[in-house]
Amino acid sequence: MVSPLRLLIFGRQGSGKGTQSSRLAAHYGIPHISTGDMLRAAVASGSDLGLQVQSIMSDGGLVSDELMEGVVRDRLGEDDAAAGFLLDGYPRTPGQAAYLEGLLAPAGVTLALNLDVDNDVVVDRITRRRVCESCGSTYALGEPAADSGTCTKCGGSVVQREDDTEVAVRKRLSLYEDQTAPLLAFFEEKGRLVTVDGVGDPDDIAVSLIAAIDAGR
Numbered sequence: 001m002v003s004p005l006r007l008l009i010f011g012r013q014g015s016g017k018g019t020q021s022s023r024l025a026a027h028y029g030i031p032h033i034s035t036g037d038m039l040r041a042a043v044a045s046g047s048d049l050g051l052q053v054q055s056i057m058s059d060g061g062l063v064s065d066e067l068m069e070g071v072v073r074d075r076l077g078e079d080d081a082a083a084g085f086l087l088d089g090y091p092r093t094p095g096q097a098a099y100l101e102g103l104l105a106p107a108g109v110t111l112a113l114n115l116d117v118d119n120d121v122v123v124d125r126i127t128r129r130r131v132c133e134s135c136g137s138t139y140a141l142g143e144p145a146a147d148s149g150t151c152t153k154c155g156g157s158v159v160q161r162e163d164d165t166e167v168a169v170r171k172r173l174s175l176y177e178d179q180t181a182p183l184l185a186f187f188e189e190k191g192r193l194v195t196v197d198g199v200g201d202p203d204d205i206a207v208s209l210i211a212a213i214d215a216g217r
C-alpha cells in the first residue's frame, strides 16, 4: 500500500505555479485543489459558503481560519483526494499549517514544494504583460499586439493593468515573502520542504519537481 501523496505548492505570482500544478496533478493522478478557485467558484454559484465569503470580502475582511478549515477539511475528505492531492493556496499562516498537519495526522503533509523564482525575473515577466481591455487576451512586450497597443484578435485596446506596474508588483512580492517565509520555515524544520528553481523551461522544471518528489516521498 503506497501512502497518499499529499503535496503543498508555494510560489509567488509569476512563478509558473499554475502550470506546474496542472502538470504534477496529471503526472500523479491527483487533484489540484486551489482554495482560491474554490472560493471564487463558491461565490459564483451562490452557495451558502459563497454567500458567507462574499459578505466577508465585501466588508473588506479576511476569510477566517475556521471557515477555511471547514472548506479544506471537506474538500480533502472527498473520494478523489484519498490517494493524495496537490493543495494550492492553503495554508497561509503557521496556524493553518499546524491545523493541516493535525488533520492529516499521523503522516501529515508529504512534501511542501516551493517554486523559487528570482524577484527581478518575476518583475520583468509581469511588467512586460499587456492585456486587451475588450477580450481579455494577454500579450507580452515584443508581440505585435503589445507593442502596437491594438489587439490582434479583436482590435481592442491593449494596455498594462495597474496591478502589473513595477511598484505594484514589488509591493505584492514583499507581502508574499512576509507571509510565506514562516510557512517555508515550518516545513523545512520538519525536513519536508523541497525548493526547486522555477526559472527556465517549464518542461525541465516539471522534471526537477517530479524527481524531487519521488526522492522525498
Ligand SMILES: [Zn+2]
Pocket: 132, 133, 134, 135, 136, 137, 151, 152, 153, 154, 155, 156
Ligand atoms: Zn482583444
